[in-house]
Amino acid sequence: MSAPQRFLERLPARSSDEPSWIAARRQAGAARFEAVGFPTRRDEEWKYTDVRRIAEGDFGLAIHADYDRARFDEQRLALDDAHRLVFVDGRFSAELSELDSLPNGASVEPLSRAIDQDAEAIGGALGRLAGVDFSPFTALSTAFADEGAVIRLAPGTAVEKPIYVVMLSRANDVPVMSHPRMLIMAGANSEATVIEHYYGEAEAANFTNVVTEVLLDRGAIIDHYKLQEASLNDLHVASIHVDQTRDSRFNSFNLNLGGALVRNDLVADLNAEGAETTYNGLFFVQGRQHVDNHTLVNHNAPRTFSNENYKGILDDRAHGVFNGKVYVKRDAQQIEAYQNNANLLLSDRAEIDTKPELVIYADDVKCSHGATTGQLDEEAVYGLRTRGIDEAMARALLTLAFAGEVMEQVKLHVIAERVERAVAGRLPERFNLADLVETAEAVQEV
Amino acid sequence: MLEVKNLHVTVEGKPILKGLDLTVNAGEVHAIMGPNGAGKSTLSAVIAGKDGYEVTEGSILFEGQDVLEMEIEERARAGLLLGFQYPIEIPGVKNIYLLKAALNAARAARGEGEIPAPEFMKLVREKSAEMKMDPSFLQRAVNEGFSGGEKKRNEILQMLVLQPKLAMLDEIDSGLDIDAMKVVAQGVNSLRNADRAILLVTHYQRLLNHIEPDRVHVLVDGRIAKSGDKSLALELESRGYDWVVEESAA
Numbered sequence: 001m002s003a004p005q006r007f008l009e010r011l012p013a014r015s016s017d018e019p020s021w022i023a024a025r026r027q028a029g030a031a032r033f034e035a036v037g038f039p040t041r042r043d044e045e046w047k048y049t050d051v052r053r054i055a056e057g058d059f060g061l062a063i064h065a066d067y068d069r070a071r072f073d074e075q076r077l078a079l080d081d082a083h084r085l086v087f088v089d090g091r092f093s094a095e096l097s098e099l100d101s102l103p104n105g106a107s108v109e110p111l112s113r114a115i116d117q118d119a120e121a122i123g124g125a126l127g128r129l130a131g132v133d134f135s136p137f138t139a140l141s142t143a144f145a146d147e148g149a150v151i152r153l154a155p156g157t158a159v160e161k162p163i164y165v166v167m168l169s170r171a172n173d174v175p176v177m178s179h180p181r182m183l184i185m186a187g188a189n190s191e192a193t194v195i196e197h198y199y200g201e202a203e204a205a206n207f208t209n210v211v212t213e214v215l216l217d218r219g220a221i222i223d224h225y226k227l228q229e230a231s232l233n234d235l236h237v238a239s240i241h242v243d244q245t246r247d248s249r250f251n252s253f254n255l256n257l258g259g260a261l262v263r264n265d266l267v268a269d270l271n272a273e274g275a276e277t278t279y280n281g282l283f284f285v286q287g288r289q290h291v292d293n294h295t296l297v298n299h300n301a302p303r304t305f306s307n308e309n310y311k312g313i314l315d316d317r318a319h320g321v322f323n324g325k326v327y328v329k330r331d332a333q334q335i336e337a338y339q340n341n342a343n344l345l346l347s348d349r350a351e352i353d354t355k356p357e358l359v360i361y362a363d364d365v366k367c368s369h370g371a372t373t374g375q376l377d378e379e380a381v382y383g384l385r386t387r388g389i390d391e392a393m394a395r396a397l398l399t400l401a402f403a404g405e406v407m408e409q410v411k412l413h414v415i416a417e418r419v420e421r422a423v424a425g426r427l428p429e430r431f432n433l434a435d436l437v438e439t440a441e442a443v444q445e446v
Numbered sequence: 447m448l449e450v451k452n453l454h455v456t457v458e459g460k461p462i463l464k465g466l467d468l469t470v471n472a473g474e475v476h477a478i479m480g481p482n483g484a485g486k487s488t489l490s491a492v493i494a495g496k497d498g499y500e501v502t503e504g505s506i507l508f509e510g511q512d513v514l515e516m517e518i519e520e521r522a523r524a525g526l527l528l529g530f531q532y533p534i535e536i537p538g539v540k541n542i543y544l545l546k547a548a549l550n551a552a553r554a555a556r557g558e559g560e561i562p563a564p565e566f567m568k569l570v571r572e573k574s575a576e577m578k579m580d581p582s583f584l585q586r587a588v589n590e591g592f593s594g595g596e597k598k599r600n601e602i603l604q605m606l607v608l609q610p611k612l613a614m615l616d617e618i619d620s621g622l623d624i625d626a627m628k629v630v631a632q633g634v635n636s637l638r639n640a641d642r643a644i645l646l647v648t649h650y651q652r653l654l655n656h657i658e659p660d661r662v663h664v665l666v667d668g669r670i671a672k673s674g675d676k677s678l679a680l681e682l683e684s685r686g687y688d689w690v691v692e693e694s695a696a
């Protein structure tokens with residue numbers, strides 16, 4: 001049996017009264033996946049990322065969504081004021097979710113319910129941006145699509161509290177896979193902050209294959225945070241697809257700390273004037289972690305704007321990939337597109353492959369891109385040591401500072417703090433950098 | 447407190463210090479003057495432990511300890527701090543981070559616990575005010591984008607927070623406007639007491655009008671060519687260095 005067949009064997013039996021559109025879509029996904037199979041490194045888009053660990057794996061499907069409540073509360077973001085939707089190995093957990101106080105005009109629900117009850121509303125949207133031909137993983141996702149989060153905002157709706165989607169990964173006896181979908185439909189001039197948070201038990205060794213689709217109508221604003229803190233054995237593949245109309249804004253924070261093998265694709269289509277997208281990215285990898293970020297901005301209309309800043313910190317024998325494409329369509333004038341990628345190598349065995357690509361078919365554009373890779377500034381290490389700070393601490397401070405530039409853009413305090421602590425906390429505990437972070441915050445507040 | 451004996455230092459094989467002797471006692475302020483390239487910054491860099499300097503002969507003792515055997519950070523924790531002629535920029539590291547980490551490192555070395563956050567905040571605010579530095583500087587990366595004068599004030603701010611036993615200040619007066627000079631001098635003077643010593647490297651009498659030295663040394667070609675009291679600085683100001691060079695050659 002081929003690898004694709006082995007994965008598709010796991011497709012659950014579906015009830016016959018499911019809407020036919022979803023059945024047809026799943027079938028198309030399965031057919032496509034079976035035809036193309038897993039990507040290999042001969043494929044240009046996968047040149048630096050070997051997915052054999054996924055392809056050769058044997059993953060079941062979770063059968064329940066039990067997760068220790070105390071552990072959940074201890075690990076989650078301290079966002080008591082959030083609208084919360086929780087999935088455990090891809091299965092919806094009503095117990096851990098919390099959706100009481102949503103304002104009028106906003107709906108947040110699990111995909112399984114939306115398929116049942118609101119087929120008409122989501123049928124046209126699900127899979128519209130993430131076609132089965134985007135990658136073998138979107139095809140695979142489509143074949144399995146039955147759960148995830150559907151977020152809909154009626155025109156003019158502003159959701160003040162963040163919408164917090166948690167995807168937990170358990171240490172199962174047998175590794176499992178999940179194919180959650182995120183569907184965000186933001187009506188004209190609506191506004192919300194959405195968080196996707198991946199974490200779980202330290203021993204978890206599962207495969208998560210998530211697809212996020214974001215449709216922004218005129219003037220809609222979405223802040224999207226992806227905080228990936230999966231276990232160091234988890235395999236994680238994600239794609240985020242964004243469709244933007246006039247004057248809409250999408251701010252992405254793609255923060256990756258966990259996972260053994262991680263691939264993120266980000267695609268934003270700026271389809272009408274005034275659309276603006278910002279990509280902020282940070283990853284911190286150690287050991288033999290592998291993180292691959294592929295980003296694409298399509299400037300399909302004049303007067304559209306993009307700004308991208310991705311940073312990577314790599315230690316030990318970790319491997320990072322950054323591939324950032326900016327595409328300006330013929331005669332899409334008055335474009336501004338900026339891209340920056342900086343990487344910090346803490347070990348000489350760590351490796352980064354970085355490739356910015358600008359493809360421009362218009363003349364009235366302001367574009368810039370830059371990529372730097374370096375080590376810590378030894379003069380700065382010396383400067384800190386002359387003040388009595390030991391060498392390891394000096395390096396930790398400089399590393400935190402490197403991450404700090406992206407983190408300063410993070411508007412959600414709990415996330416900024418979490419990531420700073422994660423970066424600092426990976427370094428030996430006695431440095432107590434977390435305490436330093438706190439002091440800086442306290443001084444700011446006075 | 448500081449005893450430098452027959453110090454010979456080479457940089458990339460080239461002799462820079464050639465048998466330098468210097469003794470600084472607690473409670474004293476010493477000024478080191480001398481022509482460009484004489485080795486003044488080299489002396490302070492070697493004491494602070496900068497890479498790239500080879501000590502081929504001689505010794506440096508600080509409170510009886512062999513400085514050359516100590517790590518860079520140990521020297522600082524023992525109370526030996528250098529204010530740089532060209533302060534180092536530390537990308538992205540906020541001033542407040544540096545100050546707290548440095549202060550706690552020194553406290554830990556003395557067997558004291560970490561400074562409580564409110565106490566620390568009070569301290570840095572007070573000291574910033576003394577240096578006439580806006581508190582916003584605390585949130586900025588160390589010396590990044592600071593003007594020349596701001597960098598120098600920031601060096602003194604670090605001294606005021608860390609309270610070294612021996613502060614070595616290399617051309618702390620260069621690049622300062624007249625008012626900043628006074629602020630910096632006041633800061634340095636506030637460090638003076640019977641248990642501490644200060645070593646000033648300067649080219650100008652101006653600074654010494656504000657910070658009165660007990661001893662003045664002229665460093666020429668890698669050695670102390672002449673020492674005297676504060677009147678020597680005035681004499682140098684009017685006569686230049688040539689006569690010292692000739693006298694020492696004779």
Ligand SMILES: Nc1ncnc2c1ncn2[C@@H]1O[C@H](COP(=O)(O)OP(=O)(O)OP(=O)(O)O)[C@@H](O)[C@H]1O
Nearest residue numbers: 457458462480481482483484485486487488489498
């Ligand atoms: N890395 C180096 N490589 C080669 N020569 C060096 C190096 N560092 C210092 N020197 C030389 O050592 C000598 C002493 O330099 P130093 O900076 O100590 O002088 P200084 O007395 O502080 O001068 P100034 O008054 O101009 O600051 C100079 O001739 C300088 O060029």
Ligand SMILES: [Mg+2]
Nearest residue numbers: 486487488531
């Ligand atoms: Mg000098």
